[in-house]
Amino acid sequence: MKKLSDRQQAVLDYIAAFLDQNDYPPTIRDIKNELGISSTSVVDYNLKVLEERDLIRRNRNISRGIELVGRIPQRSSNAVAVNIVGQIAAGLPIEVPEAFSQEDILGQIEVSPEVAPRGGEGLFALKVKGLSMIDALINDGDIVVLRAQSTCENGETVAVWLESERETTLKKFYLEGDTVRLQPANITMDPIYTPADNVRIQGKLVSVVRQID
């Protein structure tokens, strides 16, 4: 197979770059202008070449009908995509992940399959706002992945809503009689004791992801 000409490679690169920037493909004229080509027919000519080599697919008579082949979303075999459906902050109740339509989703985070049995069913993710969970070694901006559940085992780290304090926190949960001990992940910090009926378990912590920059 002959190599692509510089121009063909440039066209291909530009389409990819454009697609990274926008959610729709470029027009022939977009390409023409960007690459400093003086005629649309030149672009058309080169697109034909790329099409013959199966590097792109073209939909005739349809504007922006350029598709990059090989960019078909290949569901990553392993990782599970979990939707980021809101924020979590000390002073706010967790928004429960039920009536979330596609549109509410802030983004997605990939988690390893070990922590996401059954394809990540029941998992949701929240973006941490503020420094209130610093004692759980969770920073502002971190993404926490939770499994929705309203009960838990002793020793599990859960997101709980404290009724009387009206705040959300993320701690290790220990039921001791009819009081609950909430232990920060940071072992240097002291636990909180509170009546059992003051805590509402929102979900179990499954993973924390911090992405720098």
Place this chain on the structure above:
Amino acid sequence: MKKLSDRQQAVLDYIAAFLDQNDYPPTIRDIKNELGISSTSVVDYNLKVLEERDLIRRNRNISRGIELVGRIPQRSSNAVAVNIVGQIAAGLPIEVPEAFSQEDILGQIEVSPEVAPRGGEGLFALKVKGLSMIDALINDGDIVVLRAQSTCENGETVAVWLESERETTLKKFYLEGDTVRLQPANITMDPIYTPADNVRIQGKLVSVVRQID
């Protein structure tokens, strides 16, 4: 917030369905025909409503300039698998990820493509041993993902090997004259100052992943 009308919901659903089917967004007329609407103005009107609610974004005067907000562009190739090639602990130099055979790999971690350009090239992951990086909000057992590099910009969080102390640490890097200030991520903790020739940059921190149980 008022609920979407049936038609608005239908439009939204159709755009999503269309985007699943093709790599480019639908035109106003595509929507009109599919939903049996008799005028493009009706579609335009409803798109305006959807736009005001931030469910879509429109690019004026551009054909197919409809973007679904909150939708992960399919091009974003999914998670990238990064090999976990060793451990990182305060007292140990980082094992450099070069001659690692398959057998040395402790496992893999998936990271989002945003932090892994070029398919995760140059990335490697280490399992944190011990509590020495607690000041960087990194716990025992966490996985840190690094990009191999021996230089960095000021303000970047990097893994450095301190020659005289003979230990590895993970801090924000600031070169100030011929000394280096290493600032813990935890803002309540004090920085370390050390001569520039005492630090060996091992890699830049890209992501931190904590998996509970």
Place this chain on the structure above:
DNA sequence: CAGATTTCAGATCATCTGTTCGTTTTGTCT
């Protein structure tokens, strides 16, 4: 019910955008 507001229709216009055709330039070989 009356008026206001929202939603829809039909038609028309302006522009965006892909296609085509004839021509010219460039590169490669003999």
Place this chain on the structure above:
DNA sequence: AGACAAAACGAACAGATGATCTGAAATCTG
């Protein structure tokens, strides 16, 4: 240099597509 093909060009064309205007129907509100 001459022959030939690949690549680039420029203009013109036509279909594709978004915007807008006017008015009517449906729905809501008091």
